[in-house]
Amino acid sequence: MPNRLADSASPYLLQHAQNPVDWFPWGDEAFAEAKRRNVPIFLSVGYSACHWCHVMAHESFENPAVAALMNDYFVNIKVDREELPAVDSLYMEATQIMTGQGGWPMSVWLDHDRSPWYAGTYFPPRPSHGMPSFTQVLLALNDTWNQERERVSDSSQRILEMMVTRNELVSHGRDEFTKDEVFEVIESGLHNLTSSFDPMNGGFGAAPKFPPTMVLEFLIRYESLNYLSDRDRDPRILEMVESTCNRMARGGMYDQIGGGFARYSVDSTWTVPHFEKMLYDNAQLLSVYAHLYRLNGDTQALRIVTETAEFLLREMQTTEGGFAAALDADSDDDSGHSHEGEFYSWTPEQLVSALGPEDGLYAAGLGNVTAAGTFEHGKSVFTLLADPDDWDKWFQVRTKLLVVRNLRPAPARDDKIVASWNGLVIRALVDAGRLCGRPDWIEAATKAADLLVSTHLGANPKFPGRLVRVSRDGKPGLYAIGVLEDQAHVASGFLALAQVTGEQSWLDLAKVLLDDIKLHFAQGQGLADTADDVEPVTAKTTSRQVDPTDNVTPSGWSATADAALTYAALTGDLAMRSWAEQLMKVLLPLVESHARFAGWSGAVLTAWLDGPREVVVAATEESQMIEAIHYANAPGLVYCWSNEQPLMANRPQITGSDTAYVCRGFVCDAPMTDGELLAKAIDRRIS
Numbered sequence: 123m124p125n126r127l128a129d130s131a132s133p134y135l136l137q138h139a140q141n142p143v144d145w146f147p148w149g150d151e152a153f154a155e156a157k158r159r160n161v162p163i164f165l166s167v168g169y170s171a172c173h174w175c176h177v178m179a180h181e182s183f184e185n186p187a188v189a190a191l192m193n194d195y196f197v198n199i200k201v202d203r204e205e206l207p208a209v210d211s212l213y214m215e216a217t218q219i220m221t222g223q224g225g226w227p228m229s230v231w232l233d234h235d236r237s238p239w240y241a242g243t244y245f246p247p248r249p250s251h252g253m254p255s256f257t258q259v260l261l262a263l264n265d266t267w268n269q270e271r272e273r274v275s276d277s278s279q280r281i282l283e284m285m286v287t288r289n290e291l292v293s294h295g296r297d298e299f300t301k302d303e304v305f306e307v308i309e310s311g312l313h314n315l316t317s318s319f320d321p322m323n324g325g326f327g328a329a330p331k332f333p334p335t336m337v338l339e340f341l342i343r344y345e346s347l348n349y350l351s352d353r354d355r356d357p358r359i360l361e362m363v364e365s366t367c368n369r370m371a372r373g374g375m376y377d378q379i380g381g382g383f384a385r386y387s388v389d390s391t392w393t394v395p396h397f398e399k400m401l402y403d404n405a406q407l408l409s410v411y412a413h414l415y416r417l418n419g420d421t422q423a424l425r426i427v428t429e430t431a432e433f434l435l436r437e438m439q440t441t442e443g444g445f446a447a448a449l450d451a452d453s454d455d456d457s458g459h460s461h462e463g464e465f466y467s468w469t470p471e472q473l474v475s476a477l478g479p480e481d482g483l484y485a486a487g488l489g490n491v492t493a494a495g496t497f498e499h500g501k502s503v504f505t506l507l508a509d510p511d512d513w514d515k516w517f518q519v520r521t522k523l524l525v526v527r528n529l530r531p532a533p534a535r536d537d538k539i540v541a542s543w544n545g546l547v548i549r550a551l552v553d554a555g556r557l558c559g560r561p562d563w564i565e566a567a568t569k570a571a572d573l574l575v576s577t578h579l580g581a582n583p584k585f586p587g588r589l590v591r592v593s594r595d596g597k598p599g600l601y602a603i604g605v606l607e608d609q610a611h612v613a614s615g616f617l618a619l620a621q622v623t624g625e626q627s628w629l630d631l632a633k634v635l636l637d638d639i640k641l642h643f644a645q646g647q648g649l650a651d652t653a654d655d656v657e658p659v660t661a662k663t664t665s666r667q668v669d670p671t672d673n674v675t676p677s678g679w680s681a682t683a684d685a686a687l688t689y690a691a692l693t694g695d696l697a698m699r700s701w702a703e704q705l706m707k708v709l710l711p712l713v714e715s716h717a718r719f720a721g722w723s724g725a726v727l728t729a730w731l732d733g734p735r736e737v738v739v740a741a742t743e744e745s746q747m748i749e750a751i752h753y754a755n756a757p758g759l760v761y762c763w764s765n766e767q768p769l770m771a772n773r774p775q776i777t778g779s780d781t782a783y784v785c786r787g788f789v790c791d792a793p794m795t796d797g798e799l800l801a802k803a804i805d806r807r808i809s
Contacts (some may be wrong), residue, residue: 131594133601134170134202138179145200146642149210149601156197156234162267162274163232164196165407167203167566171385171398171448174244175227180257183245188247191257194232195264203228204447204540205592205602208652212285212659213668217241219284231263237278238659240266252742282662291546299710304727307710308344311717311724315341316358318718319561323391324366326718330396332386333370335406336672336721338363342413343728343757349373350732350805360418367414370407371426374496374503377466378489379523381429382437383407384451393496394503397463397533398451401438402675404430405445405546412554417755419808422509427554431563434547442577442596444539444549454531465533466500469493476526477519485519492590538594541578541608544570546675552622556752564622571619574612575631577602587638588653597686606643606651606678609635609685613685617760618691624743624764632689639682640701648708649679670708676722680709684726691734691760693768706730725757732758733786737804738773739763741780746797754804758786 125145127139138145146152166183168175178718183187192198197688203210203226210228211218216238218224224243254262259393267274303648318326325331345359370376373392375384380733382404384395408430415423437446451464456678468491474482485491489504496502512515527736555563578589581598589604589612612637620628642653643784650666652658656665670679683705692697693723709723717724724794735756739747741763762769779795784803 131538131592131597131599132202132205132539132737133594134168134204134532135200137170137176138183138200140177141183142186142193143183143200144189144193144413145198147601147722148199148201152197152199153234153236158196161196162235162239163234163261163602164192164198165194165201165213165228165232166198167201167213167228167229167230168226169202169204169448169533170527171394171400171450172226173398173451174225176452176460176744178256178794180228182245186245187783188257191260195260204536204538205599207591207605207607208667211651211660211669212663213238213241215285215667217243219281233274235278235662238281239274239278245464248711264570271755275567282660285663295708299707302732303686304710304731307621307714308724308727310360310715311355311713311720314715314733315362315558315717319362320390321361321365324362324369325390325392329390330386330388330723331390331392332340332674333375333383333403333407334366334721335403335410336676336725337718338366338410338721339406339413340717340721340724341437342410342417342755343725343732345758346417346755346805347732352676363414363419364418367411367420367423367426371422372506376426377433378504378506379520379527380437381433383430388538395463395741396451397466399449400674401445401447401540401543402546404407404434404438405550406675408434408547408550409553412550412557413755416557416753416808421476421556424558427558430552431554431560434551435563438787439566440537442538442539442565442573444544444573444593445570446535447540447543448536450535451535453533463497463501463503465527467497467502467503467531469495472521477522478570480758481522484515485523489767526705527563538592538599539573539578541574541589541591541604542576542611542675545611545615547607547615549613549618550617552618556622556701567615567620568582568623571628573617578612579631579634584652585638585655586643587634591637603656605653606639606649607675609639609643610678610681610685611675614681614688617685617688620692620767621761624762624766626764626766629689629767631691632685634685636689636698643682648705649682651678670723671712671719672715672722679705680720680722680726683709684722684729687726687730687734688760691736691758703730729758732756734758734760735804736769736783736785737761737800738769738783739780739785740770740773740775747780747782747800750797750801750806753803753806753808755807756804 124139125144127135130195169283201209213230214224220241227244229242230238232238245259249255326334341359341363348355369392375387375392375395382399385398385400386396388394411423440446451462452460454460470486470491473485475728488587491502548571551563551567569670577593577598580586581590589608590598591602591604592599613632616628616632642655650668652666670677683702686698686702712720713724735758741747748763773783776793776795782794782800784791
């Protein structure tokens with residue numbers, strides 16, 4: 123018998139619709155029922171591609187005896203963290219306060235006021251490794267609720283007080299700042315990055331290693347800024363970027379057969395991934411590798427760009443034109459049992475069976491597929507630690523392996539459309555499409571943007587200037603109202619389209635989103651992650667959640683500053699620029715002391731130091747000057763070439779020739795008709 127999740131639009135919630143647990147979705151009904159029965163709430167948060175979420179579901183939520191305890195003693199709520207990030211963020215902070223760590227599945231027990239009083243992550247079905255069983259936890263917490271209610275109240279009050287304190291700490295920044303001070307902040311951040319850099323394997327810190335995409339973008343921008351401003355070049359910057367990108371591209375975290383990146387590497391060498399493929403990772407890494415190629419002409423980076431874009435269009439694009447959220451880590455083997463990495467791993471025998479003896483042995487040697495295995499059960503994750511002697515042969519073998527692999531049971535796809543992640547993809551496909559001369563990638567970005575406008579923007583009539591966060595099969599999820607990162611990342615995607623297409627409508631749409639942020643996401647002198655016109659997660663918190671540090675995507679705060687700065691440069695809107703600079707004050711101490719977790723903040727500060735650099739080209743779309751802009755590394759570059767847009771006003775061609783106007787920080791160079799001068803002014807390095 124299906125439970126209350128059967129009507130959900132979330133693939134993750136639908137995975138639990140047949141559980142014997144009487145799940146509720148997040149909402150007033152569940153809390154009213156808990157109050158009526160006088161039982162606490164058990165909140166379980168996860169997402170569809172989460173391996174350990176599946177494990178706990180199989181072990182506990184599908185077990186009738188465990189489900190009976192859950193149903194008797196609790197009202198049980200299941201949340202997809204990707205749909206309701208505000209719920210996830212609030213209770214993840216509580217979990218980290220209570221346990222010193224976080225992750226998914228997240229398990230939190232709440233009182234009737236939605237206040238947390240106990241939390242953890244994965245609980246096993248039997249006691250192991252010093253952890254109690256899930257059943258033991260359920261029984262103990264039921265006793266605590268019934269016999270020590272005062273202890274429950276004290277615990278929830280103490281946790282909320284600590285959360286408010288942390289909320290206040292991250293909201294402080296500098297009163298004012300100069301360019302010299304920003305350079306000093308960035309140099310301090312660079313010093314901190316070099317202290318945690320792994321010179322042997324690339325990346326930062328020890329295993330597990332996540333792709334440091336936002337830090338890499340920051341470093342690429344800063345390298346170009348130093349080049350343009352004739353500052354001393356720091357050789358550590360390119361070492362960190364090139365080493366990390368090279369090792370990730372050669373390892374097993376990158377899918378050497380099908381393209382695209384897994385979420386992270388479980389080891390320090392990027393060999394064995396956690397196999398889920400997330401849209402946000404692949405969008406951001408597509409941009410990073412495109413920008414690395416643009417910076418130094420690295421042909422490996424260009425290959426990764428092409429293969430990753432092809433992966434996104436082949437496997438992640440939906441029929442409506444958007445991009446799906448994730449591919450699962452698990453898939454079935456020949457016997458129908460699900461295993462992590464089953465779809466992606468190989469034995470030498472499987473390669474020989476797929477390719478024949480000669481090519482099978484060739485592929486095994488090239489890809490480090492060994493008899494002992496580099497993964498589990500004698501299987502290996504394909505790596506490409508050295509270039510093949512014959513690229514044409516490798517591409518032929520790779521194509522055959524992809525065909526054979528596609529005959530295996532495929533990992534499940536979470537095909538909901540997440541607004542903010544699609545904003546990241548739009549920007550990435552525009553970046554890569556411009557650089558690689560691929561109008562089809564830009565067309566795909568435009569289709570995704572059209573879907574966000576037609577299906578997400580203003581879908582809930584109560585919020586005409588706001589996106590709903592998710593849709594599926596072309597239907598908006600009206601219950602999941604967009605948060606700060608949705609508004610900001612989609613605005614950035616629209617601004618990228620405004621520049622490449624020359625269409626004013628994308629600028630206008632970006633302003634709608636930014637104006638909604640200014641009106642409803644303001645809190646004090648800064649921002650909150652949720653709007654002031656939606657119901658808070660819990661009424662007991664005195665301020666809305668805010669976290670300007672990066673997570674797996676740029677923080678909503680830094681993304682807003684970036685979008686506002688870009689919009690101001692493209693339109694001459696000085697009020698928008700002043701607002702962006704107000705937001706930047708909070709970013710300075712983060713970059714100075716916590717650069718690993720503030721890479722996008724560093725990227726925004728670098729763009730600001732560059733001006734931003736406004737380039738207007740009075741020419742046709744086919745002009746060599748516009749092509750030069752596509753190869754430009756200037757970190758704060760925005761550009762305009764269409765008469766529709768405001769920057770074109772009073773900027774004609776000189777003597778009938780293609781003419782470029784370059785301005786930085788309210789100061790303009792003389793008009794240029796010489797393409798070489800323009801290339802130098804915007805740091806074009808490759809042809």
